[in-house]
Amino acid sequence: MRIYLVRHGESECNVLNMLYGRTDCALTDRGRGQAALVGEKLRGCAPFRCVSSPLLRAAETARIAAGIAGCGVEYDPRLMEQDMGEWENVPFFELLDSGDERLRAMLRDWTETPPPGGESYAELRARVEAALHDITERGEDTLIVAHNGPLATALALLLGLGDAQVKGFWFEQGCWSCVEELRGEMRLKYFNK
Numbered sequence: 001m002r003i004y005l006v007r008h009g010e011s012e013c014n015v016l017n018m019l020y021g022r023t024d025c026a027l028t029d030r031g032r033g034q035a036a037l038v039g040e041k042l043r044g045c046a047p048f049r050c051v052s053s054p055l056l057r058a059a060e061t062a063r064i065a066a067g068i069a070g071c072g073v074e075y076d077p078r079l080m081e082q083d084m085g086e087w088e089n090v091p092f093f094e095l096l097d098s099g100d101e102r103l104r105a106m107l108r109d110w111t112e113t114p115p116p117g118g119e120s121y122a123e124l125r126a127r128v129e130a131a132l133h134d135i136t137e138r139g140e141d142t143l144i145v146a147h148n149g150p151l152a153t154a155l156a157l158l159l160g161l162g163d164a165q166v167k168g169f170w171f172e173q174g175c176w177s178c179v180e181e182l183r184g185e186m187r188l189k190y191f192n193k
Helices: 027-044 056-069 094-099 099-110 121-137 147-160 163-168
Strands: 001-009 050-052 071-074 142-146 177-182 183-192
Touching: 001 056, 001 094, 027 056, 050 177, 056 071, 056 142, 121 147, 121 163, 142 147, 147 163, 147 177, 147 183
Parallel strands: 001 142, 050 071, 050 142
Antiparallel strands: 001 177, 177 183
């Protein structure tokens, strides 16, 4: 079994440098191109199915990439990005310039410091773990299209790593990563390919 991990393509909120999680923003033209590139890269891998976050930027990436790779798309809200609470859809540099120490703490380790009024890492981890369990139970090669937070969490869970390692993973747009089951053990086969 192989689990392919893909972050959504560039979104309008990326271009505007917004801090966002649940804000539903569309892909840019570049983001749609990144999604098509991922689909082309995965065409030869032929994942059996695709499970995506329902947020527009991920769903649009999944439709494009899975359509090219040749698999259908299912949506799972447990793969949505972390809710940023009071910081949702606020310009990132405005928050950074405010000197709010909570932001600096979250940037150092978002698994330890939740955004004010937002979702904790423990909450995000619990829902991603439940989604991942359902995905892997089927034992099928699966493409997961989501956001950096859920993908980093899924990768750590698949590899049996602790929460402290999650902050070290950054999924590039327009790339795919793969975890493969080999003799009952999960191993990282590719990262940001």
